[in-house]
Amino acid sequence: MTTDVLIEVKDLKKEFGRQKALNGVNVHIKKADVMVVIGPSGSGKSTFLRCLNLLETPTSGTILFEGTDITDPRVDINEHRRKMGMVFQQFNLFPHMTVLKNMTLAPMKLLNKSKAEAEDKAMSLLERVGLRDRADAYPSQLSGGQKQRIAIVRALCMDPNVMLFDEPTSALDPEMVGEVLEVMKSLADSGMTMVVVSHEMGFAREVATRVVFMDEGCIVEEGSPEDIFTAPKSDRLKSFLNKIL
Amino acid sequence: MYFIDFLLNSPGPVLASFMERFRSNFIIDDRWKYLLSGLKVTLIITFFALLIGLIIGFVVAIIRTSFDKMDKPKKGQPFRKKLGYVLLKLINFICKLYLTIIRGTPVVVQILIIYFVIFASVNIDKTLTAIIAFGFNSGAYVAEIIRSGIMSIDKGQFEAGRSLGLSYIQTMYYIITPQALKNILPALGNEFIVLLKETAVSGYIALVDLTKAGDIIRSRTYDAFMPLIAVALIYLALVMFFTYLVNKLERRLRSSDH
Ligand SMILES: Nc1ncnc2c1ncn2[C@@H]1O[C@H](COP(=O)(O)OP(=O)(O)OP(=O)(O)O)[C@@H](O)[C@H]1O
Ligand SMILES: [Mg+2]
Numbered sequence: 153m154t155t156d157v158l159i160e161v162k163d164l165k166k167e168f169g170r171q172k173a174l175n176g177v178n179v180h181i182k183k184a185d186v187m188v189v190i191g192p193s194g195s196g197k198s199t200f201l202r203c204l205n206l207l208e209t210p211t212s213g214t215i216l217f218e219g220t221d222i223t224d225p226r227v228d229i230n231e232h233r234r235k236m237g238m239v240f241q242q243f244n245l246f247p248h249m250t251v252l253k254n255m256t257l258a259p260m261k262l263l264n265k266s267k268a269e270a271e272d273k274a275m276s277l278l279e280r281v282g283l284r285d286r287a288d289a290y291p292s293q294l295s296g297g298q299k300q301r302i303a304i305v306r307a308l309c310m311d312p313n314v315m316l317f318d319e320p321t322s323a324l325d326p327e328m329v330g331e332v333l334e335v336m337k338s339l340a341d342s343g344m345t346m347v348v349v350s351h352e353m354g355f356a357r358e359v360a361t362r363v364v365f366m367d368e369g370c371i372v373e374e375g376s377p378e379d380i381f382t383a384p385k386s387d388r389l390k391s392f393l394n395k396i397l
Numbered sequence: 398m399y400f401i402d403f404l405l406n407s408p409g410p411v412l413a414s415f416m417e418r419f420r421s422n423f424i425i426d427d428r429w430k431y432l433l434s435g436l437k438v439t440l441i442i443t444f445f446a447l448l449i450g451l452i453i454g455f456v457v458a459i460i461r462t463s464f465d466k467m468d469k470p471k472k473g474q475p476f477r478k479k480l481g482y483v484l485l486k487l488i489n490f491i492c493k494l495y496l497t498i499i500r501g502t503p504v505v506v507q508i509l510i511i512y513f514v515i516f517a518s519v520n521i522d523k524t525l526t527a528i529i530a531f532g533f534n535s536g537a538y539v540a541e542i543i544r545s546g547i548m549s550i551d552k553g554q555f556e557a558g559r560s561l562g563l564s565y566i567q568t569m570y571y572i573i574t575p576q577a578l579k580n581i582l583p584a585l586g587n588e589f590i591v592l593l594k595e596t597a598v599s600g601y602i603a604l605v606d607l608t609k610a611g612d613i614i615r616s617r618t619y620d621a622f623m624p625l626i627a628v629a630l631i632y633l634a635l636v637m638f639f640t641y642l643v644n645k646l647e648r649r650l651r652s653s654d655h
Contacts, residue, residue: 207560225474225475226474230559230562230563233561238560240553240556242553244553244554244557246554246572248579257563257571258561261571262561262562262563303557
């Protein structure tokens with residue numbers, strides 16, 4: 153294993169009762185990779201992503217994160233989750249806290265940062281996404297696009313080594329999709345490792361270093377955006393692309 | 398009978414006899430003081446019982462929801478985790494037993510058992526007995542209120558907390574419970590009102606609460622109408638007052654957008 157592999161997934165399987173969501177997924181995620189996961193509804197994209205930080209407990213298989221098998225029950229998963237930011241389709245901001253409090257809670261409780269330190273970092277991140285003036289707002293006072301940008305910087309406050317996105321723009325009004333993708337693009341440009349489940353094919357083409365096509369709980373095809381979009385090999389990918397493009 | 402008398406008599410005598418009966422029931426021998434001290438006892442029992450109920454209810458609710466959320470331990474997990482699971486399972490069972498017993502029996506029977514059976518051999522203050530009895534009773538209902546409050550919070554909130562690296566307990570403490578408590582404040586206010594009325598059975602252990610006070614006056618003056626209607630009016634006034642407060646709180650919570 154080369155040292156620039158951040159996450160290595162081996163034969164990952166997940167069953168919900170009798171429902172098989174993942175049927176043996178193998179994948180390497182290297183540092184600074186931007187891996188976009190595409191595939192039809194129910195193909196296991198979310199389950200795959202949620203297994204990476206163990207929000208879903210895999211039925212079998214291993215996930216090496218920075219060399220540690222985090223599926224080992226003896227591992228303290230909280231330690232590792234600090235280094236894996238996650239952004240949800242439904243934003244999941246904490247509605248009873250201001251934007252600033254949303255962003256400083258975890259760094260203060262988990263990284264032992266002082267309030268001033270945590271707020272400094274939060275403010276500079278807010279600056280980066282153009283929301284410095286909303287620091288004292290509550291989530292309900294924000295637009296969807298603003299909420300998602302806050303959710304992204306909230307995760308960044310923990311200085312993660314990888315960011316996981318599960319359809320971050322699917323719950324947004326069309327006119328707000330752009331502002332969120334913009335933030336994600338600049339994050340990718342800054343060298344962040346990202347795994348993105350998305351239906352935004354434009355983003356995948358432009359930003360992804362690798363595109364993974366999933367169907368029925370398996371990775372059917374993977375490659376560079378050009379390979380996937382201009383020279384798809386499998387019939388399933390071809391018919392999927394026909395439907396969505 | 399008195400009531401019918403009251404209606405049949407002509408207005409002049411009615412008023413005169415009303416004043417006379419008012420005097421004999423409330424003024425003579427300072428009988429109103431019974432009502433006042435009874436009211437005090439009722440309020441003290443209600444207040445402290447709710448406090449105990451909140452503590453018990455909170456603990457039971459957290460245990461029940463934690464157990465429901467917990468995965469069964471798998472092979473290869475450290476012994477510590479398996480032991481934790483078994484322990485929690487046992488405590489969860491005890492909580493369920495508590496809820497079933499308390500909610501399945503009348504509160505009068507519970508207070509009688511606590512006073513005459515459990516505390517039979519110890520000389521314990523009756524007010525304290527009532528507080529404990531109603532506290533344990535209320536705890537069962539509060540537990541279910543809080544549990545429904547916790548379950549009403551979107552699971553995305555929980556996942557967002559955990560994905561940041563917060564532990565289960567930290568997520569419950571900083572993220573879930575504050576939101577749940579806000580949602581259930583009105584229901585807890587109602588529980589307080591229900592409790593206030595339920596303490597009227599405190600007389601069964603010879604405790605002079607508001608109801609018992611009215612009854613004592615009745616036994617002295619042989620007049621049922623005056624003292625019992627007075628007691629009813631006091632309860633009604635209290636309940637209306639607290640209902641007003643709860644409604645106001647509910648409106649405030651609903652209008653605040655966070
Ligand atoms: N918590 C769950 N319980 C039971 N079955 C589940 C659960 N989560 C997912 N599944 C099932 O697992 C399969 C994969 O679901 P998943 O959500 O990963 O798909 P997806 O590719 O993200 O789909 P979408 O594009 O609709 O989000 C589906 O058949 C789904 O019904
Ligand atoms: Mg999904």
